[in-house]
Amino acid sequence: ILGGYEARPHLKPFMASLQLDGQHVCGGFLVAEQWVLSAAHCTEETGDKLFQVLLGAHSLTEQEPHKRLYRVRAQFPHPGSNKHNNKDDLLLLQLEEKAELNADVQVLPFQREDRDVAPDTVCEVAGWGITSHSGRRPDRLQQVERPVISRDVCNHRTRHDGTITNNMMCTDSRRRDTCKGDSGGPLVCGGVAEGLVTAGSRVCGNYKKPAIYTRLAPYAAWIDGVMASADG
Numbered sequence: 138i139l140g141g142y143e144a145r146p147h148l149k150p151f152m153a154s155l156q157l158d159g160q161h162v163c164g165g166f167l168v169a170e171q172w173v174l175s176a177a178h179c180t181e182e183t184g185d186k187l188f189q190v191l192l193g194a195h196s197l198t199e200q201e202p203h204k205r206l207y208r209v210r211a212q213f214p215h216p217g218s219n220k221h222n223n224k225d226d227l228l229l230l231q232l233e234e235k236a237e238l239n240a241d242v243q244v245l246p247f248q249r250e251d252r253d254v255a256p257d258t259v260c261e262v263a264g265w266g267i268t269s270h271s272g273r274r275p276d277r278l279q280q281v282e283r284p285v286i287s288r289d290v291c292n293h294r295t296r297h298d299g300t301i302t303n304n305m306m307c308t309d310s311r312r313r314d315t316c317k318g319d320s321g322g323p324l325v326c327g328g329v330a331e332g333l334v335t336a337g338s339r340v341c342g343n344y345k346k347p348a349i350y351t352r353l354a355p356y357a358a359w360i361d362g363v364m365a366s367a368d369g
C-alpha cells in the first residue's frame with residue numbers, strides 16, 4: 138500500500154496473508170469458514186506448491202492472540218484466468234479445516250448484486266504489500282481509502298485504453314495506491330467486498346494507471362459452485 142497508514146489492529150478480521158516458506162506473497166480474505174478468496178496470478182511463481190494462509194494477524198512476525206497459520210487442502214484458480222491478462226483473476230483456497238472464528242478472524246460478505254459501484258464512492262483497501270517505490274515491505278497491515286473511477290475514464294486511451302471489462306473496476310491511483318503484494322486483497326465499499334486487487338504487475342502511485350480490481354458480483358455463482366462442490 139503506497140501513501141496509506143497502519144490499520145487499527147484486528148479491525149479487518151477478514152484479511153488473510155498468503156504465504157510461501159513463511160514469506161507474505163499476496164493478500165486475500167475469508168469468504169467462508171473454510172475458504173479464502175484471492176487472485177489467480179498469485180500462484181504464478183509458486184509452481185505446484187500450496188500456500189499457507191495466515192489469519193487473525195496484524196503483525197506478520199509478532200505473536201498475537203488469535204493469529205494462526207492454516208494449511209491449504211486445495212486451490213481452485215478460475216478456469217478463465219491466464220498469465221497474459223487480468224481476466225477472471227480469482228483463486229479460491231480451501232483450508233485444511235474450518236477457521237476458528239473469533240474477534241480477530243471473521244468472514245467478510247461479498248457483493249452479489251451485479252451493479253457498478255458509483256464513481257467517487259470512497260472504498261478502502263488493506264494489505265501487507267510494499268509501502269514505497271524502493272520496495273519496503275511492512276510488518277503490520279496497512280490501509281488506504283480510494284475513490285472509485287468510472288470504467289469510461291479508466292478505459293480512456295491515456296489510462297488503460299479499453300482493457301477494463303465489465304468484470305473489472307478501477308480506483309484513482311494518484312499517490313495513494315495498491316502495489317506489489319497487495320494483490321488478492323479485498324476492495325471494501327460500505328462494509329462489503331466489491332472487488333479483489335488484481336495481481337498483474339502494474340506501476341503503482343501513477344494517476345495515469347488507475348488501480349484495477351476484479352469485481353466479485355459477476356463471480357458469485359462460480360464462488361458458490363466451487364465451495365458447494367468441494368464441501369460435498
Ligand SMILES: NC(=O)c1cc2c(NC(=O)[C@@]34C[C@@H]5C[C@@H](C[C@@](N)(C5)C3)C4)cccc2[nH]1
Pocket residue numbers: 162163178179180181182315316317318319320334335336337338339340341348349
Ligand atoms: N495489484 C497491483 O497494484 C500491483 C501488483 C504488482 C506487482 N506484482 C505482484 O504483486 C505479484 C502478484 C502475484 C504474486 C507475486 C508474483 C506475481 N507475479 C504474482 C506479481 C507478486 C509488482 C509490481 C507492481 C504491482 N502492482
